[in-house]
Amino acid sequence: MRSVAVIGIGKTAFGAFADRDLRSLAVEAVENALRDANVEPKQVEAFYLGNFAGPSFVGQNHLAPYVGMAAGFEGIPCTRFEDACASSGSAFFHAWQSVAAGIYDLVVAAGVEKMTSQSTPRVAEILAGAGDMAGEGRAGATFPALFAMIARRHMHQFGTTRAQLAAVAVKNHANGAKNPLAHMRKVITIEQALAGKPIAEPLTVYDCSLISDGAAAVVIVPLEQAARYHARFAKVLAVTQTSDHVALDHKADITCFPAVKAAGEKAYKLAGVGPKEIDLAELHDCFTIAEIIASEDLGFAAKGQGGPLAASGATAIGGEIPINTSGGLKAKGHPVGATGVGQICDIVMQLRGDAGERQVAKHKIGLAQNLGGSGATCVVTILEAA
Amino acid sequence: MRSVAVIGIGKTAFGAFADRDLRSLAVEAVENALRDANVEPKQVEAFYLGNFAGPSFVGQNHLAPYVGMAAGFEGIPCTRFEDACASSGSAFFHAWQSVAAGIYDLVVAAGVEKMTSQSTPRVAEILAGAGDMAGEGRAGATFPALFAMIARRHMHQFGTTRAQLAAVAVKNHANGAKNPLAHMRKVITIEQALAGKPIAEPLTVYDCSLISDGAAAVVIVPLEQAARYHARFAKVLAVTQTSDHVALDHKADITCFPAVKAAGEKAYKLAGVGPKEIDLAELHDCFTIAEIIASEDLGFAAKGQGGPLAASGATAIGGEIPINTSGGLKAKGHPVGATGVGQICDIVMQLRGDAGERQVAKHKIGLAQNLGGSGATCVVTILEAA
Numbered sequence: 024m025r026s027v028a029v030i031g032i033g034k035t036a037f038g039a040f041a042d043r044d045l046r047s048l049a050v051e052a053v054e055n056a057l058r059d060a061n062v063e064p065k066q067v068e069a070f071y072l073g074n075f076a077g078p079s080f081v082g083q084n085h086l087a088p089y090v091g092m093a094a095g096f097e098g099i100p101c102t103r104f105e106d107a108c109a110s111s112g113s114a115f116f117h118a119w120q121s122v123a124a125g126i127y128d129l130v131v132a133a134g135v136e137k138m139t140s141q142s143t144p145r146v147a148e149i150l151a152g153a154g155d156m157a158g159e160g161r162a163g164a165t166f167p168a169l170f171a172m173i174a175r176r177h178m179h180q181f182g183t184t185r186a187q188l189a190a191v192a193v194k195n196h197a198n199g200a201k202n203p204l205a206h207m208r209k210v211i212t213i214e215q216a217l218a219g220k221p222i223a224e225p226l227t228v229y230d231c232s233l234i235s236d237g238a239a240a241v242v243i244v245p246l247e248q249a250a251r252y253h254a255r256f257a258k259v260l261a262v263t264q265t266s267d268h269v270a271l272d273h274k275a276d277i278t279c280f281p282a283v284k285a286a287g288e289k290a291y292k293l294a295g296v297g298p299k300e301i302d303l304a305e306l307h308d309c310f311t312i313a314e315i316i317a318s319e320d321l322g323f324a325a326k327g328q329g330g331p332l333a334a335s336g337a338t339a340i341g342g343e344i345p346i347n348t349s350g351g352l353k354a355k356g357h358p359v360g361a362t363g364v365g366q367i368c369d370i371v372m373q374l375r376g377d378a379g380e381r382q383v384a385k386h387k388i389g390l391a392q393n394l395g396g397s398g399a400t401c402v403v404t405i406l407e408a409a
Numbered sequence: 410m411r412s413v414a415v416i417g418i419g420k421t422a423f424g425a426f427a428d429r430d431l432r433s434l435a436v437e438a439v440e441n442a443l444r445d446a447n448v449e450p451k452q453v454e455a456f457y458l459g460n461f462a463g464p465s466f467v468g469q470n471h472l473a474p475y476v477g478m479a480a481g482f483e484g485i486p487c488t489r490f491e492d493a494c495a496s497s498g499s500a501f502f503h504a505w506q507s508v509a510a511g512i513y514d515l516v517v518a519a520g521v522e523k524m525t526s527q528s529t530p531r532v533a534e535i536l537a538g539a540g541d542m543a544g545e546g547r548a549g550a551t552f553p554a555l556f557a558m559i560a561r562r563h564m565h566q567f568g569t570t571r572a573q574l575a576a577v578a579v580k581n582h583a584n585g586a587k588n589p590l591a592h593m594r595k596v597i598t599i600e601q602a603l604a605g606k607p608i609a610e611p612l613t614v615y616d617c618s619l620i621s622d623g624a625a626a627v628v629i630v631p632l633e634q635a636a637r638y639h640a641r642f643a644k645v646l647a648v649t650q651t652s653d654h655v656a657l658d659h660k661a662d663i664t665c666f667p668a669v670k671a672a673g674e675k676a677y678k679l680a681g682v683g684p685k686e687i688d689l690a691e692l693h694d695c696f697t698i699a700e701i702i703a704s705e706d707l708g709f710a711a712k713g714q715g716g717p718l719a720a721s722g723a724t725a726i727g728g729e730i731p732i733n734t735s736g737g738l739k740a741k742g743h744p745v746g747a748t749g750v751g752q753i754c755d756i757v758m759q760l761r762g763d764a765g766e767r768q769v770a771k772h773k774i775g776l777a778q779n780l781g782g783s784g785a786t787c788v789v790t791i792l793e794a795a
Contacts, residue, residue: 078464084539085493088492092659098652105472106488113486117503120512152464152471153470155469155475265484269474281484399471
């Protein structure tokens with residue numbers, strides 16, 4: 024396997040865009056990434072598109088050639104990857120593998136979701152399809168309910184508090200407020216977060232990520248060819264994808280995600296670094312509790328100490344391990360299929376020193392963690408500044 | 410790229426199974442393939458699952474770990490591939506690439522679709538999602554309508570007749586009647602085919618493939634390791650995936666599919682064989698006209714001569730180039746996401762000499778062609794008996 028570089032990143036704003044369709048969002052992100060990489064569409068050898076529920080939200084399936092042809096690709100393999108909220112993480116994993124293994128020299132990985140549509144009133148049901156519909160779904164257990172159970176158990180077992188959950192929300196809102204592409208650019212206080220409208224006890228509206236439209240894309244080449252295209256690429260140190268049970272009741276312990284632990288351990292080994300070497304991370308905060316647990320599963324905090332870590336300020340910009348400097352799914356937004364590649368764009372932006380107001384001081388190595396469902400899929404990516 | 414072998418095949422029956430859910434079908438196919446290959450689930454390094462519209466038909470998304478965990482896989486990358494009716498063709502393409510490039514030594518590619526469900530009344534709309542919903546879909550152009558236009562143009566331009574279309578149906582029904590796993594085991598006459606209930610002029614019900622439930626799976630390893638597992642493997646000579654416009658009105662000529670031509674040409678080149686060396690083929694007969702056009706695009710007939718080829722008997726079992734000895738999508742059934750890998754199983758069965766009543770005399774090299782939508786994706790696979 025040869026080393027691989029990300030030579031271009033492209034994102035749309037994340038938000039609720041009544042006047043935009045899925046394809047125009049995806050094409051905008053791809054065009055931005057190609058422009059950033061100084062690459063023409065005709066140079067692209069394969070297209071990896073993550074999308075979770077285009078057919079359910081906008082009635083359109085067969086999305087990869089649908090987007091790819093509009094982006095100017097010609098006859099190349101165009102494939103849609105679906106792994107729930109880790110759909111574009113999986114697209115990136117497969118794109119990376121193809122270049123690392125020498126199959127292609129230049130590919131695009133992207134993700135897109137158009138969640139605001141005529142079907143938005145059914146959003147909880149559509150998202151529930153990422154869980155076990157025959158069990159959880161039939162019982163009415165939507166994702167906020169599942170993660171509420173996870174949070175309650177974590178609180179019971181480790182003394183995690185609602186204030187610690189709220190600290191995650193406050194931090195991510197503060198970061199999102201500085202991100203021009205974020206869905207919600209609104210600073211909130213801990214009091215506001217705690218007094219948020221209840222969604223599923225103990226989670227309030229401030230503990231839940233957003234229903235967003237958006238897209239993101241990256242261009243990938245062999246590291247040895249990266250300098251040809253762009254001066255400020257990022258090196259991919261590791262990408263790992265793992266799996267676990269879809270139904271929460273099949274898990275022995277719901278206060279951790281074995282797929283996240285395994286993906287993290289494999290990625291650290293492949294990259295030759297440990298959590299201490301990571302300068303910043305984008306973690307999959309579909310709910311505040313998910314960021315807390317991910318920070319434990321990936322070794323940024325000891326088991327049960329993710330809450331105190333968040334409340335300590337260590338995960339803020341300027342802290343020891345800044346987490347979700349983009350605003351995270353909480354404030355940046357969570358267009359499901361776009362989230363994985365979007366995280367990678369956000370890390371690369373930091374590694375390049377391009378994050379403006381949100382720029383972290385130490386930005387040599389970054390990690391992105393993309394979770395599918397309640398932990399049945401995880402993709403972890405570790406990137407290094409070139 | 411190293412040579413690759415299919416060492417195990419597994420299929421469920423195709424049909425309308427009110428008592429079976431999507432997962433049980435997929436797991437049955439995977440277990441059959443593993444048993445055929447003498448492989449345990451724990452040996453599998455990655456799982457590639459093709460599915461077109463599980464979320465729309467049965468409300469379940471995130472299907473790859475959902476199926477994979479039930480099949481006994483442990484923590485491995487489990488990914489769903491969606492490319493309309495070529496979904497499992499694409500899964501197979503990526504699985505093959507991963508072994509050929511040396512990423513893995515043992516993977517499973519599978520496909521599944523559960524089309525008979527509470528959502529079956531919406532089947533035309535769900536399938537239309539493989540086309541351009543904003544254009545074709547909004548205009549009410551379902552797939553029978555699109556392929557009817559293709560058929561009419563082919564008839565106008567090349568003199569193709571309804572009797573030639575019917576000849577495809579008669580042949581595929583005759584083959585399907587001999588296939589114990591086929592959905593419709595019913596011999597029909599040319600008169601019956603011509604007098605079929607009109608669906609979209611000139612297509613009758615006998616020109617259209619079936620709405621089926623079913624699954625198929627294969628086990629793939631490096632060729633040099635194949636003999637370890639199973640005595641009667643098949644060598645993969647080539648797999649190619651190509652793309653084209655999703656909307657029919659973006660195509661310059663609707664009497665051929667550029668994605669099929671390109672996939673075929675690349676596959677022939679990679680395999681070092683031409684159409685004359687192919688002993689039998691499974692072609693994507695979602696409609697009878699599609700088999701006729703595929704036989705032209707892949708060089709079994711000259712342009713415009715696919716109709717006469719079908720009517721001549723050359724594509725029957727015992728003819729020069731037997732096509733769809735399984736019964737094809739027409740009679741075997743078309744559980745959309747299962748079709749691509751199902752075709753590969755059918756070819757391997759013939760290459761091994763295991764096709765019973767349907768066995769063709771010459772069975773050294775076989776070709777499978779899997780089409781997505783009205784030609785926006787194509788996967789062509791060429792296999793050789795070991």
